[in-house]
Amino acid sequence: DTAVSQTPKYLVTQMGNDKSIKCEQNLGHDTMYWYKQDSKKFLKIMFSYNNKELIINETVPNRFSPKSPDKAHLNLHINSLELGDSAVYFCASSQGTKETQYFGPGTRLLVL
Amino acid sequence: DQQVKQNSPSLSVQEGRISILNCDYTNSMFDYFLWYKKYPAEGPTFLISISSIKDKNEDGRFTVFLNKSAKHLSLHIVPSQPGDSAVYFCAASAPTGNQFYFGTGTSLTVIP
Secondary structure (H helix, E strand, C coil): CCCEEEECCEEEECCCCCEEEEEEECCCCCEEEEEEECCCCCEEEEEEEECCEEEEECCCCCCEEEEEEECCEEEEEECCCCHHHCEEEEEEEECCCCCCCEECCCEEEEEC | CCCEECCCCEEEEECCCCEEEEEEECCCCCCEEEEEEECCCCCCEEEEEEECCCCEEEECCEEEEEECCCCEEEEEECCCCHHHCEEEEEEEECCCCCCCEECCCEEEEEEC
């Protein structure tokens, strides 16, 4: 059983479209994250939710909106996609904000 | 502003020899450090951690060393095996913060 899963694994779309990436964890963790890994391989945090509440919201365009319907899910919706949004997006979870994070396999987004 | 740096993007080592991966940080408040390993098309997986109250932590073939005065940590893998070929990320967090800061990774190739 996959601990942290993301769908889709690959996403190719046109500029201007709206898309969502889903993340689910079955570890019983209370904290979930979204990271972006850009072309320079820099893994940067975007958002963090603890018990469905937003606790980290880094400098990310407001075209990106996370939604946590429950503790096991953290989805990422992106409006008006731009070329610069092309990256690998990783979801992660942990039990508490200072504990080891478990990552999903990543979603490779390509905006054309 | 990158607070965690891995200045060597790649490293090649012969099977059976020691691999040494380095990581530097700028924030003296960081007190907890992690190493993650990442295979292609997969998410990072936790490898080993160290708290700032220690200067060494060992787990099988993997040892992490922390030099607080130099703001430097290193991961030693001995003996290196071909299956260790992956990208290794170091990450750090501060007691007052609620996130980890990641380096850009070092790609290790172990040559059979």
